[in-house]
Amino acid sequence: MTVHAVHGEHPPGFAHQFEDMEQQREAGNLGMWLFLATEVMFFGGLFMSYIVYRTKYPGAFADGSRLLNVKFGAVNTAVLIASSLTMAMAIHSAQTGKKKPQVWYLILTMILGALFLFLKFNFEWRADYHEHLIPGFGFYVRPEWGGGGAHVQMFFLFYFFMTGLHALHMIVGIGILTVLTVMAARGRFYEQYYAPLESSGLYWHFVDIIWIFLFPLLYLAGGRYPIPGVTH
Amino acid sequence: MSGHVVPVRVYLAVFVSLLILTGLTTAVAFVDMGPFNLVVALVIAVAKMLLVVLFFMHIKYSPPLTRLVLIAAVLWLGIMVTLTLSDELTRGWEVKIQGLSAILPYFRALLP
Numbered sequence: 001m002t003v004h005a006v007h008g009e010h011p012p013g014f015a016h017q018f019e020d021m022e023q024q025r026e027a028g029n030l031g032m033w034l035f036l037a038t039e040v041m042f043f044g045g046l047f048m049s050y051i052v053y054r055t056k057y058p059g060a061f062a063d064g065s066r067l068l069n070v071k072f073g074a075v076n077t078a079v080l081i082a083s084s085l086t087m088a089m090a091i092h093s094a095q096t097g098k099k100k101p102q103v104w105y106l107i108l109t110m111i112l113g114a115l116f117l118f119l120k121f122n123f124e125w126r127a128d129y130h131e132h133l134i135p136g137f138g139f140y141v142r143p144e145w146g147g148g149g150a151h152v153q154m155f156f157l158f159y160f161f162m163t164g165l166h167a168l169h170m171i172v173g174i175g176i177l178t179v180l181t182v183m184a185a186r187g188r189f190y191e192q193y194y195a196p197l198e199s200s201g202l203y204w205h206f207v208d209i210i211w212i213f214l215f216p217l218l219y220l221a222g223g224r225y226p227i228p229g230v231t232h
Numbered sequence: 233m234s235g236h237v238v239p240v241r242v243y244l245a246v247f248v249s250l251l252i253l254t255g256l257t258t259a260v261a262f263v264d265m266g267p268f269n270l271v272v273a274l275v276i277a278v279a280k281m282l283l284v285v286l287f288f289m290h291i292k293y294s295p296p297l298t299r300l301v302l303i304a305a306v307l308w309l310g311i312m313v314t315l316t317l318s319d320e321l322t323r324g325w326e327v328k329i330q331g332l333s334a335i336l337p338y339f340r341a342l343l344p
Binding site for chain 1: 261288290321
């Protein structure tokens with residue numbers, strides 16, 4: 001009996017070591033969730049440091065936060081949420097056996113992801129550079145910050161590191177989506193087999209969740225209401 | 233067998249809820265509520281996370297083992313944050329153990 005003879009009995013996408021398609025699917029999902037658990041700890045270290053420093057220097061973090069562009073932050077949140085919807089719809093298309101919509105939803109997800117990065121880099125980070133808000137690159141400590149100026153720089157260190165790590169995850173995600181789009185266009189996914197789509201979807205939604213927390217912690221930390229005596 | 237197929241209207245409802253919550257958290261930041269600004273922001277963020285996890289990430293329809301991994305991840309993050317803060321936030325506390333410092337010399341005297 002040859003391997004090929006055995007292989008021929010299996011549906012496409014099925015690996016021999018599993019009992020059936022359902023077991024394979026659940027095992028793959030479990031593995032992806034384990035990876036995401038390590039990612040929670042990876043980002044968790046940053047969130048924890050943020051908590052420690054914000055507790056120590058609440059005023060400086062509020063000053064720094066108010067300098068961020070809340071409009072871009074909110075719009076980008078909406079863009080990411082929309083990309084999560086299109087990702088979920090790509091998997092839904094595979095589950096219901098629709099080939100073409102899979103490809104289109106994946107392309108749409110990539111476009112929304114790229115739009116997020118474009119808004120972030122081209123408008124926000126560029127403006128921060130011009131306003132001398134990048135730590136270590138001619139960071140200008142403004143006199144209105146008072147004694148806590150150096151700690152505002154600490155806030156921006158968190159801002160760039162956290163959003164930078166998030167953006168890196170998005171770039172990796174767009175790379176994965178590119179591969180998935182090619183696979184989907186070749187008709188690899190159908191009602192019985194769509195594990196790569198599902199695992200990558202979990203990753204994409206996870207990156208979305210990170211941003212859901214980054215948005216209030218970075219953009220809304222200082223509040224946006226006018227503060228008496230503070231003009232900036 | 234191919235997993236639970238979530239109806240499209242559920243996805244759309246989650247999407248609209250997430251957009252509304254994003255608008256709400258942004259709007260609330262423009263109102264001065266003192267320490268409650270942070271509370272509201274975090275409650276909304278957790279609500280949004282739950283929506284994404286339950287529906288987009290299919291945890292509502294996943295086997296218990298998968299849910300356990302998620303719970304473990306949150307628990308471990310909690311352990312890390314709690315233990316770190318229990319150190320970091322209590323460093324300024326003044327420790328005065330009068331009784332102990334009073335009897336310490338006697339213990340030292342017992343040593344060779």
